[in-house]
Amino acid sequence: MSFGCNEMEKYDRLEIRCPRLGGEVTFAYCKQESGNLPCPRIITCWRAYIPVEAYLKETLTQEEWNRCFNRPPKGKVDTIFELVEAAKKRKASPP
Numbered sequence: 001m002s003f004g005c006n007e008m009e010k011y012d013r014l015e016i017r018c019p020r021l022g023g024e025v026t027f028a029y030c031k032q033e034s035g036n037l038p039c040p041r042i043i044t045c046w047r048a049y050i051p052v053e054a055y056l057k058e059t060l061t062q063e064e065w066n067r068c069f070n071r072p073p074k075g076k077v078d079t080i081f082e083l084v085e086a087a088k089k090r091k092a093s094p095p
């Protein structure tokens with residue numbers, strides 16, 4: 001499958017409800033959610049609507065694909081550390 005410019009732009013404007021943010025986001029947003037990389041959940045979120053995996057395989061380099069989807073899973077210590085840091089930030093800046 002090959003994706004032309006028009007098809008890519010058509011996908012960019014599509015919107016779904018983001019399970020993380022709780023609001024509508026466009027495919028263009030999901031493609032760059034992690035800086036210049038797609039959100040790691042993009043295949044799960046979009047596969048019911050568009051051929052997202054084929055599209056990404058065509059548009060990402062192997063290195064980008066690996067950085068996005070083949071990251072080693074975080075260990076429990078990393079996760080706990082991130083939760084503590086997030087809690088410290090919330091405490092430092094109350095609403």
Ligand code: SF4
Nearest residue numbers: 018030039041042045
């Ligand atoms: S791919 Fe990521 S940013 Fe996009 S809807 Fe899914 S969770 Fe939200």
